Amino acid sequence: MTEDNVVPPIVEMTGITIRFPGVLALDRVDFTLRPGEVHSLMGENGAGKSTLIKALTGVYAIDAGSIVVAGERKTFSTAADAQAAGISTVYQEVNLCTNLTVGENVMLGHEKRRGNAIDWKSTHRAATEHMEGLGLTIDPRSMLSSHSIAIQQLVAISRAMVLDAKVLILDEPTSSLDRGEVEQLFGVIRGLRDKGVAILFVSHFLDQVYEISDRITVLRNGALVGEYPIAELPRDALVTKMIGHELEDLAAIASSSHRVIDRSGTPVVRAEALGKRGVLEPADLDVYEGEVVGIAGLLGSGRTELVRLLYGADRPDSGTIEVHGEHAKVHQPRHAIEKRISFSSENRREEGVVADLTVAENIVLGMQARLGWLRKVPKKDQDAVVQEYIEALGVRPANPNALVGNLSGGNQQKVLLARWLATAPELLVLDEPTRGIDVGAKADIQRKVAELSAQGLSVIFISSELEEVLRLAQRVVVLRDRRKIGELDSSSTDLDGLIDYIANAGEGSAA
């Protein structure tokens, strides 16, 4: 590396534009990366971070603009081109061969040879050297799959070093790491930075971004907002730049949710002793008009199972369901929909959106399924409904003909919400509606839930983020080990109380 005062950038992207059918994914975005810096790319889901990275790594062809790497103009048509130019990527899901050994993975394609044969001894020695350079001391002959994700990520970085990477892209590297592992990774990142490697870092965790970054580039809706040294951009300013307006005051949502629910009459939906052998012990659940019932519990505690039984997605082997006091037969999702119960699955991609259909077709699907195939929703009504919900929920891009598969997670979630709201439900069951989506979309969805419940819609809200549950729900049902252990009034408990309750079977609820 040169020791000039002004380090010339290693990567200079100017005017990058990428179009997908119906979506302008990147609109004349500039981005520069200098040797020896950690540069964070920030933006909401759908802002264009992944697209920009994929343009830099040769996965997507650019429609306009130029990419200059180390002073040379480049056109990448494959990922291999980008790698040859010294750009390596470590993805969220590690893309190594888990069925090979650590050493084989690190040295893949660069094995030491003796004649035509591979010299495994020196190959493994070289792998060890590369890994020790990152402070990683593991046996190169061990299977990659025997190591944790954190170690696998470090192995992936070692591999990037074998490729002599000058630019290292880390896309959400910390999402499945614990605190100690993050520290180890950051140590490695700092080491590489000091050696002059340029590091592009993407993370949803603001704390980590502020801990490791030297500079931040913010994108919004496919366009560049700006590039800032870390010291000149306080957190609230960053969030404002990311979402384009002041973050919705979540406290306002909370205060509007904390109403007193009249539970004297008949509940909208009541389930009694609903259960399935091996899945969920029989549990009771009732929801009143305008009430938000939160369901809390650890992953695998039976939260999702309970609502799937209620919705008829799975067949219960015990229990009854009453809707407005009348016995209801719910053996199939469509039976539930007929009773005006809607369910949005936690598994957005596999069980939610129909990726190859358009936004409009996805929104109308629920209504159409309810009417049956013969009575097609008239085009005029379709357009009106679609337009209404795209505006009400702020779906981006606001193009009804974009394929849903091309949308970001947060926007897919909004499309799903629109699908269910369009069926005019009386009970809306939302399973992890805010998982994996950005701050802005999270706030949008919570605001919408609070608003609708104030208008009389009953909601069952499941989230791993207990703050959200407490913010929105008037009553929280707690499950543990596939059993309902109790209910809490959310006005009489706080976060610690709820966590304590989840952990201690109700013995130590909010004292």
Added chain:
Amino acid sequence: MNAIMKSRLVWPASALILLILVNTIARPQFIKITVRDGELYGALIDILRNSAPLMLVALGMTIVIATRGIDLSVGAIMAVSGAVALTIIDGSGDPGNLATVLIAVVVALLVSLVLGAWNGLLVSVFGIQPIIATLVLMLAGRGVALLITGGFITTVNSEPFSFIATGYLVALPFAFLISIAAIVAISVIERRTALGVLTEAVGINPEASRLAGVRSRGIIWSAYAVSGVLAGLAGVVYASNIRAADANAAGLFIELYAILAVVLGGTSLNGGKFSLAGTVIGVLIIQTLESTILFLGVPSAQSPVFFAIVVVVVVVAQSSRLRSDLTKLFRRTGAAPAPAQDREKAEVAS
């Protein structure tokens, strides 16, 4: 949306036009249509007439493929349907009677409906993989047909029955009119109602569709039933053309040609989005190709090779991978950038 559909049909349509051009240049009378006794004749008219059985089968196949399925039994259903129709006509005292023929055709179609429904039952209710479920009938169906005809090739001499494949109505071959009627009927059923989009939803993501309240079982079932009826109609047209029920030859390999026609038309075997117009073009390509082989005098032993070459060219030209590579190539050479309209799943998510 419209633009995407258009671009998907560009390749098959140009292949069809190219084929017609090649034929016309090789022998100019190919394009010629003559009027005799108020009826149209010519090579192109023959193609339209002869394509009827494949057209019917391929339309049904399109719907089945859209549900992520496949129907291998269509050829066997053709054989059964022809056998049923001819046995009834043959057994009646008066083969030339229009009523007899009508009854025979209706019964043949009902039997085909039952066979299609059987396929649908296996796939949608019992959850058997479509390729296996329809393989059952593909193998057993011809045996059933032989059973019906008593092991013989039943032949009949029936004026009204022959009319189906060889007759003319308002200057056009009746068989072609049957094709048109089927195309219109299926298009209306799929696109004027919500059946088409629900079928696509089920084909793309069955679980999401079920959770959205779509009656996916009924939709899948109906697809196989429709395919059965259309195959039955194709069997009637085929039998009418040769005035015989040949349980072994009727609809032989037609399932493969039908699948080919669907794919040529741009519908993915992965299910989901389907294009009936594409399938129509696909069928016409196959039929024109067969005429071309005859026209150009390709020795019959080599004709499958010729056929295969053309098909490979069309299918490769359609591949989104090739198109995006070509797009990149154009950009590099500075030519006008073609809009990226390949349906590769481009993820914008961060």
